[in-house]
Amino acid sequence: MEMNLSLGPLLYYWSRDDVLAFYDEAARWPVARVHLGESVCSRRHLLRLPDWLGLAEQLAAAGKEVVLSTQTLIESESDLKTLRRIVSDGRFAVEANEWGAVRLLSGAGVPFVAGPTLNVYNPETLAVLAGLGATRWLPPVEMSRVTLAALLQRAPAGMETEVFAYGRLPLAYSARCFTARHYNLPKDDCQFRCLDHPDGLALATREGEPFLTLNGIQTQSAGVYTLIGELPALRELAVASLRLSPQSRHMGRVIDAFQAALAGESGGADGLARIMPGPPVDGYWHGRAGLEHGPEKGGAC
Amino acid sequence: MPLDLVCPAGSLVSLKAAIDNGADAVYMGFRDNTNARAFPGLNFDEAQAAEGLRYAHDRGRKVLLALNTYPQPDTWSRWTGAVDRAAKLGMDAVILADPGLMRYAARQHPDLRLHLSVQGSATSYEAVNFYREHFGIQRAVLPRVLSLPQVENVVRHTDVEIELFGFGGLCVMVEGRCLLSSYCTGESPNSAGVCSPAKAVQWKDTPTGLESRLNGVLLDRYGRDEKAGYPTLCKGRFEVGGETYYAIEEPTSLNTLDLLPEMLKIGIAAIKIEGRQRSPAYVAQVTKVWRAAIDAVKNNADSFRPAPAWQAELNKLSEGQSHTLGAYHRPWK
Numbered sequence: 001m002e003m004n005l006s007l008g009p010l011l012y013y014w015s016r017d018d019v020l021a022f023y024d025e026a027a028r029w030p031v032a033r034v035h036l037g038e039s040v041c042s043r044r045h046l047l048r049l050p051d052w053l054g055l056a057e058q059l060a061a062a063g064k065e066v067v068l069s070t071q072t073l074i075e076s077e078s079d080l081k082t083l084r085r086i087v088s089d090g091r092f093a094v095e096a097n098e099w100g101a102v103r104l105l106s107g108a109g110v111p112f113v114a115g116p117t118l119n120v121y122n123p124e125t126l127a128v129l130a131g132l133g134a135t136r137w138l139p140p141v142e143m144s145r146v147t148l149a150a151l152l153q154r155a156p157a158g159m160e161t162e163v164f165a166y167g168r169l170p171l172a173y174s175a176r177c178f179t180a181r182h183y184n185l186p187k188d189d190c191q192f193r194c195l196d197h198p199d200g201l202a203l204a205t206r207e208g209e210p211f212l213t214l215n216g217i218q219t220q221s222a223g224v225y226t227l228i229g230e231l232p233a234l235r236e237l238a239v240a241s242l243r244l245s246p247q248s249r250h251m252g253r254v255i256d257a258f259q260a261a262l263a264g265e266s267g268g269a270d271g272l273a274r275i276m277p278g279p280p281v282d283g284y285w286h287g288r289a290g291l292e293h294g295p296e297k298g299g300a301c
Numbered sequence: 302m303p304l305d306l307v308c309p310a311g312s313l314v315s316l317k318a319a320i321d322n323g324a325d326a327v328y329m330g331f332r333d334n335t336n337a338r339a340f341p342g343l344n345f346d347e348a349q350a351a352e353g354l355r356y357a358h359d360r361g362r363k364v365l366l367a368l369n370t371y372p373q374p375d376t377w378s379r380w381t382g383a384v385d386r387a388a389k390l391g392m393d394a395v396i397l398a399d400p401g402l403m404r405y406a407a408r409q410h411p412d413l414r415l416h417l418s419v420q421g422s423a424t425s426y427e428a429v430n431f432y433r434e435h436f437g438i439q440r441a442v443l444p445r446v447l448s449l450p451q452v453e454n455v456v457r458h459t460d461v462e463i464e465l466f467g468f469g470g471l472c473v474m475v476e477g478r479c480l481l482s483s484y485c486t487g488e489s490p491n492s493a494g495v496c497s498p499a500k501a502v503q504w505k506d507t508p509t510g511l512e513s514r515l516n517g518v519l520l521d522r523y524g525r526d527e528k529a530g531y532p533t534l535c536k537g538r539f540e541v542g543g544e545t546y547y548a549i550e551e552p553t554s555l556n557t558l559d560l561l562p563e564m565l566k567i568g569i570a571a572i573k574i575e576g577r578q579r580s581p582a583y584v585a586q587v588t589k590v591w592r593a594a595i596d597a598v599k600n601n602a603d604s605f606r607p608a609p610a611w612q613a614e615l616n617k618l619s620e621g622q623s624h625t626l627g628a629y630h631r632p633w634k
Binding site: 072073074075076077079080083098099100101102103104117119121122123124125126127128129140141142147150151153154169171172173174175176177178181182186187188201202203204205206207208209211212214219221283284287288289290291 | 371372373374375377398399400401402404405421422423424425426427428430431432434435445446447448451454473474475477478479480481483484485486487489491492516518519520521522538539540541542544545548549550628631632633634
C-alpha cells in the first residue's frame with residue numbers, strides 16, 4: 001500500500017474564522033486523513049465539540065477519513081466529560097492521547113488510534129494496545145529510525161504505523177500555562193493570549209538562538225521537524241502514513257511538497273525550507289539530539 | 302496506613318540514613334538505565350540491593366524498586382530480567398511505567414506488588430483504573446500537575462492507593478511526557494533514564510558571567526552575586542518577546558509540608574521525597590523533618606502547623622533556597 005498523508009490535529013489556538021477557513025481548504029488538500037479536535041488546552045473554546053463534529057461531517061463528506069484527537073493532559077472532571085462525549089459519539093475514529101481514553105475506548109469496543117503521547121517504546125506495549133482495539137499507532141516523536149525498525153520487526157499483525165513527519169515537535173505538557181506566564185496572567189484568567197500567537201510564542205537562549213516554542217501548556221521545538229528527505233527509509237519500514245502538523249501559513253504548500261516527494265519529484269525539500277516557520281531539524285530520526293539536523297555532526301546543518 | 306513516608310535511596314548509605322531517620326519505605330533502582338535516575342555512581346547491584354532489603358526488613362520497613370523507564374525493543378530482556386530479579390530478591394513492590402512490562406510482571410510474578418510510576422503520566426482516575434483493571438496495580442504516583450481538589454477527585458473514584466510527591470526537585474512538566482532533555486541532548490528520562498545529563502553540561506567563566514550550557518545550548522548566565530544551580534533545562538533563563546526570565550520555572554523545590562492536613566484528610570496513602578541523586582546527609586535531614594511532620598499531623602491534624610525549624614531546615618536544603626506548593630496550589634499555574 002502506498003504511503004499517504006495525514007493532517008495532524010491543530011495544536012495552536014486560532015480564531016473561529018481562521019479555523020473554519022483552514023479546514024475548508026483542507027477538504028481540497030491531497031491528505032487521506034484529517035485529525036480534528038482540541039488536544040492541548042481545555043480553556044480554548046472558540047470551537048466546541050459540536051463545532052468540531054460539524055467540521056468532521058463536512059470533511060467526511062469531502063472524502064476524508066476523520067479522526068477525533070483527544071486531550072493529552074486530562075486534569076478535571078469536565079475534561080473527562082468531553083472525553084466521554086467523544087467516545088460515545090461513535091461516528092468517527094478516535095485518537096487516544098492518554099490511557100484514560102484507551103480505557104474508555106476499549107470499554108466501548110471502539111477501534112482507535114494510539115497517539116504519540118501514549119509512550120509506545122516497544123512491541124510488547126504495542127501488543128497490549130492491539131489487544132484493546134488500536135488499529136493505528138504513532139511512535140513517540142523522539143524515537144529514532146533504528147529503534148522504530150527494531151520495534152516493527154515484532155509489531156502485531158495488521159497494525160498501521162503513522163509517523164510524525166513535519167512540524168514543530170510537541171515536546172512537553174504542563175499544568176502551567178507558559179503563554180499566560182509570559183504575560184504575567186494567571187492560567188484561570190489567561191485572556192486567551194494564545195490567539196495572538198498562531199504559531200506559538202518563540203523562546204530563544206540568552207544569545208538569541210531559537211530553542212523552543214511556547215504554546216500554552218504545551219512546549220514545542222523551535223526547529224521544524226521534517227522527514228521529507230527520508231521517504232525511502234520510511235517506505236522500507238512499511239510506514240502507512242505521514243503526519244503533517246498544521247501551521248498558520250502555507251500549509252497547502254507544505255502538503256503539496258510532501259505529495260510531490262511521494263510522487264518521486266525531487267527538489268521538494270528546498271521548496272519546503274522556504275516556507276517553514278523555523279530551521280529544519282531531524283536529529284531524533286537519526287538517533288541524535290532532537291535539535292540537530294542531518295545524520296551526523298557537521299552534516300546538513 | 303495513610304501518609305507512609307517514602308524516601309530516596311541512591312546508595313546503601315542513603316538507604317540506611319532514610320531508614321534510621323524514620324522512612325516507612327525507601328525506593329531504589331538497579332545500576333543501569335532501567336530507572337529514571339541512571340546516573341554514574343548511583344544505584345544498587347544485586348548484592349547491595351539484598352543487603353538494603355535485609356536492613357529495611359529487619360526494621361519492619363519496605364523497599365520499592367523503580368523500573369520506571371520505557372524498555373527499548375533491542376534490550377527488552379534487560380527490563381524483564383530486572384523484574385525477575387526484583388521478585389527473586391523479595392522487593393515489596395516494583396514501580397513501573399510501561400504497560401508491556403506491567404503485563405509481563407503481572408503474568409510472570411502474580412504475587413509481586415505493582416506501583417504505577419509517575420513516569421506513567423496518569424492524571425485522571427480513568428487512567429489509574431486502566432492500570433488497575435489490566436495489570437492489578439496497587440498504587441499510583443500522580444504527576445506533579447494536579448491541584449489538591451483534582452487529586453481528591455482521583456482518590457474518590459479509585460481503589461488504587463495514591464502517592465504524591467511531597468518534597469524535592471519540581472518537575473513542572475507532566476512526568477513521562479517531557480522530551481525537552483532529549484531534544485537538547487539526545488537523552489530523556491523515558492528512554493535513557495536521565496534529564497539534562499551531567500555529561501552534556503558545560504560551565505564557562507566569561508567576561509559577561511558564568512555560563513551554563515547543555516550540549517552547547519546556553520541555559521543561563523550568572524552575575525557575580527548570583528548563585529548558580531545545576532543546569533536543569535526547564536530552569537534556565539531564556540528570551541521570550543524581548544524579555545529575559547525564567548520562562549518555564551524558577552530554580553525552586555517542591556515543599557508541601559503546609560498541605561499535610563489536607564493530604565491526610567483526602568486519604569493520600571504515601572508521600573514521596575524526591576532525590577535519589579542527593580547525598581546521604583540530605584536524605585537523613587529531609588527524612589527526619591518529614592517523619593516529625595507526619596507524626597505530628599497524624600497525632601492532631603486540626604492543630605497541625607509546620608514548625609518554623611522544619612521549614613528553615615528544608616529551605617536550607619532546597620534548590621535555590623526557595624520552595625513552592627507547585628500545582629497543588631492553583632495560583633502557581
